[in-house]
Amino acid sequence: MSRGAQGLRAWLIQRVTAVYLGLFTLYLLLFFLVSPPATYPQWSAWAGSPLVAIGLALYVIAVLLHAWVGMRDVLIDYVHPIGIRLTLLGIMAFGLLGCGLWALRSLLLNSAL
Amino acid sequence: MRFSLYRYDPDRDTKPYMQDFDLHEEQLEPGMMLLDALLLLKAQDETLSFRRSCQEGVCGSDGMNINGRNGLACITPLHELKQPIELRPLPGMPVIRDLVVDLEPFYRQYRAVKPYLINEDPVPEVERRQSPEDRDQLDGLYECILCACCSTSCPSYWWNPDKFLGPAALLQSWRFLADSRDQATEERLDSLQDPFRLFRCHTIMNCVEVCPKGLNPTKAIGNIRQLMVKRSL
Numbered sequence: 001m002s003r004g005a006q007g008l009r010a011w012l013i014q015r016v017t018a019v020y021l022g023l024f025t026l027y028l029l030l031f032f033l034v035s036p037p038a039t040y041p042q043w044s045a046w047a048g049s050p051l052v053a054i055g056l057a058l059y060v061i062a063v064l065l066h067a068w069v070g071m072r073d074v075l076i077d078y079v080h081p082i083g084i085r086l087t088l089l090g091i092m093a094f095g096l097l098g099c100g101l102w103a104l105r106s107l108l109l110n111s112a113l
Numbered sequence: 114m115r116f117s118l119y120r121y122d123p124d125r126d127t128k129p130y131m132q133d134f135d136l137h138e139e140q141l142e143p144g145m146m147l148l149d150a151l152l153l154l155k156a157q158d159e160t161l162s163f164r165r166s167c168q169e170g171v172c173g174s175d176g177m178n179i180n181g182r183n184g185l186a187c188i189t190p191l192h193e194l195k196q197p198i199e200l201r202p203l204p205g206m207p208v209i210r211d212l213v214v215d216l217e218p219f220y221r222q223y224r225a226v227k228p229y230l231i232n233e234d235p236v237p238e239v240e241r242r243q244s245p246e247d248r249d250q251l252d253g254l255y256e257c258i259l260c261a262c263c264s265t266s267c268p269s270y271w272w273n274p275d276k277f278l279g280p281a282a283l284l285q286s287w288r289f290l291a292d293s294r295d296q297a298t299e300e301r302l303d304s305l306q307d308p309f310r311l312f313r314c315h316t317i318m319n320c321v322e323v324c325p326k327g328l329n330p331t332k333a334i335g336n337i338r339q340l341m342v343k344r345s346l
Contacts, residue, residue, distance in 0.1 A: 007305075007312030008341050073315070076308060077272045 014069040017062040024059050048111045060103045064096045114141060115197035116154065118161065121208050129208070133197065134158070147194065148175055148187040163212040170325060173260030176203055177212050183262035183323040203265035205274060219261050222278045225310075226286035231297035247293035254288035254333065256326050257281060263320035263330055269313040277313035278305075280320035280330030286311075287333035290340060302341050311337060 037043040046052055071092055079085045114136045121129035134154050141150075148165055155161045163186075165175040170188035177186055178201040180194055191198075206214035232241065264270050264279030278286070286305065289295045305311040311334065320330040 005306040005345070007308040007310075008338075008345065010308065011312055011338065012342065077269065077313070 010069045010072065013065050017066040017069075020058065020062045021066060024055060024062075027055075044110055047107065050111075053107055053111050057104060057107055060100055060107070064100045068093070068096055114138070114150070114191070116150070117197045117199045118154070118211070119201040120161075120211055122160070122210055131199075141191070143192075145191045146187055147179065147189040147191050147198070150191055150198075151186055151200075162210045171258060173258035176260040176262045176265075176325075178202065178204055183266045185260060185262070185325045188325060203261055205265050205271040206261070214265075216261055218274060219259075219264060219279070219281065222264075222282040223259065223285060225278060226282045226289075226304075227297070227301070228282075228285045228289065230289065230292065230295055231300075232294055233296055241294045243293055250291045250293070251288060253328055254284060254291065257284055257288075257328060258326060260325060262323045262325060263328075266319040266323045267314075268317055268319070269315060273309060273313050276309035278310045280314070280334070283311060283314070283337065284328060284330040284333045287337050290337060298340075299344075302337070302344060305337060306341065 037046050047056060072089065075085050075088055075092075079088060116134040116136070117131050118134060119129060120126070120132045134157065136150055136153055140153055146168075148168055151161075151163055151165075155163075163175060163177065165187060166172040167174070168187045170185050173185070175186040176183060179186065179189055180199050183203060186200075200212060202208050202212045202214045206216065206219070209215050230241075259281060261281060263284075264281045267280055269277050270279045283305075286301060290298055290301055295301075314331070314334050316331055316335075318331045321328075321332075324330070
């Protein structure tokens, strides 16, 4: 993709992550409706199985990217002073990155146990 | 029949206000359009200003906000409107006077998409030919009369009128991207990839809702996006 295509890239990320989020959320809903884990070890075993762990990790990344594009759109639309916009984008990036690292750490710790 | 009209004369008024007008029932005729009523009101108060020209929905001069919805006064049947009929200038545009707005920003965006055929081949002796199928691709695009009803009803356009091109200009961009005779596809797409010019569109579809010619700018914008994705893969 050529330089200067930030608009297209953001839009593509939003659409692709939306598809993954939709499908994986459906899986999560079905899983918790059909056979919800009753105990902590069951939970842990489920989240630690390689396929689910990878799926969850991708899910976390997709949520964060999707949230980033969506919130960035809102800020570009409504917050025009460039200083305030950049500050808010920075705070948001920090918060999302924090959430992401924390979630991935939990997944990694769980898989290691 | 009661009217409430937006009035503003920058030479006399410090700020805009709404003025009530009345038309007697005997002045009304069946099948009257809103523009006919406006002309009668102008006879009552000749300081009332609005644009109109062809009076049959072809020139696109009399776009205005009619009871909260953008449309052309000349093809809006009077009897279908709820009273008092509230008329305001096209939203978000600089007001010159009363219902007359400055459309220069709108035309600048139109010019920005290079709304003309770009073809570097030598000019043929006859016209540049096109198959009937290729010509069909332009239906629903070339009919735009640039009345600005769509762009001025678009929230994305209200928030970023200086950077987002707006539905009218983007429909014209697709009109030339879709033209089999045009050779500037790459440049046209390159110029629309930034976060603002095209991608401020969030598919709100107000443009489709108000277009007096029944065109679909949202679909045109979707087609541009599709072409961009195809090209980048």
